[in-house]
Amino acid sequence: MANKKKKAAKAVQAIKVTPENKCRLCTGTKCCQYITLHIDTPRSMADFDTLLWQVSHHNIQFYKDSDGWFMLVVEAPCEHITETGQCAIYEIRPMICRSYSNDECEFDSSAEEGFDLFFDSHQALDDYCRKRYKKWDKRFKKLAGK
Numbered sequence: 001m002a003n004k005k006k007k008a009a010k011a012v013q014a015i016k017v018t019p020e021n022k023c024r025l026c027t028g029t030k031c032c033q034y035i036t037l038h039i040d041t042p043r044s045m046a047d048f049d050t051l052l053w054q055v056s057h058h059n060i061q062f063y064k065d066s067d068g069w070f071m072l073v074v075e076a077p078c079e080h081i082t083e084t085g086q087c088a089i090y091e092i093r094p095m096i097c098r099s100y101s102n103d104e105c106e107f108d109s110s111a112e113e114g115f116d117l118f119f120d121s122h123q124a125l126d127d128y129c130r131k132r133y134k135k136w137d138k139r140f141k142k143l144a145g146k
């Protein structure tokens with residue numbers, strides 16, 4: 001199986017990738033495997049405490065890039081991906097799918113490489129909050145109004 005994958009990867013390397021053929025060469029239809037939700041920029045300890053609760057759930061991540069903060073729900077494949085990786089509703093696919101450009105997409109590099117910040121676990125976000133807020137450990141009293 002590993003050899004098969006290596007051979008397939010080598011075959012792709014040998015082909016000149018263009019925007020026209022890229023999606024056909026892409027295995028796994030990576031851009032249809034998740035959704036993103038724009039969220040308000042978290043500023044307070046209360047905001048980050050809520051994100052900590054959310055990121056503790058499976059398949060939830062957060063990132064910040066030049067467009068702001070986003071919740072990323074991963075391993076959430078679209079129900080319209082066919083067995084061959086095509087879009088089963090291509091003619092009536094939603095606008096967000098139509099406007100997605102493959103000029104620079106997950107085929108070229110992982111999305112994380114373009115993020116300013118990225119949190120995929122409670123630990124990662126908690127570490128960030130500890131650096132950001134001196135009194136992070138004392139937040140519960142404050143948030144409880146004590």
Ligand code: SF4
Pocket residue numbers: 022023024026027029030031032101102105106107
């Ligand atoms: S846009 Fe990129 S990630 Fe999506 S199917 Fe095409 S090549 Fe793959």
Ligand code: SF4
Pocket residue numbers: 031032078079080081086087088089090093094097
């Ligand atoms: S509707 Fe089609 S293009 Fe849009 S996410 Fe689903 S499979 Fe991908």
